[in-house]
Amino acid sequence: MALSAEDTQTAGAVWEKIYADVEDNGAVVLSRMFKENPHTVSYFKNFTQLQSIAETASAEEIAALAEVRSHGKKVFSALNDMVSHLTNVDSLKGTIVPLAKKHATELKVDVKDFGIIFENLLDLIGQKQGGDAKEAFEKVTNLIYEEIKAAY
Numbered sequence: 494m495a496l497s498a499e500d501t502q503t504a505g506a507v508w509e510k511i512y513a514d515v516e517d518n519g520a521v522v523l524s525r526m527f528k529e530n531p532h533t534v535s536y537f538k539n540f541t542q543l544q545s546i547a548e549t550a551s552a553e554e555i556a557a558l559a560e561v562r563s564h565g566k567k568v569f570s571a572l573n574d575m576v577s578h579l580t581n582v583d584s585l586k587g588t589i590v591p592l593a594k595k596h597a598t599e600l601k602v603d604v605k606d607f608g609i610i611f612e613n614l615l616d617l618i619g620q621k622q623g624g625d626a627k628e629a630f631e632k633v634t635n636l637i638y639e640e641i642k643a644a645y
Contacts, residue, residue, distance in 0.1 A: 496632055501579045503629045508576045510626075511618060512569060517556075518617060519565025524556035525613045526606075533609065536602055537564070568610065575637055586640055593644035604645045611638055 611634040619627035
């Protein structure tokens with residue numbers, strides 16, 4: 494499923510606003526995932542701060558952890574790279590496949606958990622930019638998620 498030029502342009506504008514605050518927004522998306530889907534904490538055994546407070550901390554407290562902020566930035570940087578390749582599906586796949594393979598084989602992340610990240614990202618976009626922006630960017634997350642699943 495390729496995006497139209499208009500879809501790509503609209504999604505790029507939505508993403509630019511979210512990515513402008515990459516560290517905070519990345520941490521929010523991850524912290525919501527950890528609170529709403531506690532099983533995802535198990536993927537981050539090396540995050541000692543997270544492991545020690547995950548069960549009792551609020552999403553805001555989790556988002557404030559340096560290790561969560563750092564990884565949120567890493568996730569958003571990978572998404573930024575993907576968004577920059579939306580006009581070329583082959584180039585987009587070239588960005589996605591290594592990431593998907595690593596998460597599938599080395600990190601043993603369930604592919605469904607990418608869907609959780611995308612749901613949380615879309616919710617954040619909706620909160621910050623409204624329903625139209627959320628709807629516009631959902632086309633991007635759907636495309637990326639399909640490519641991740643295909644690479645798994």
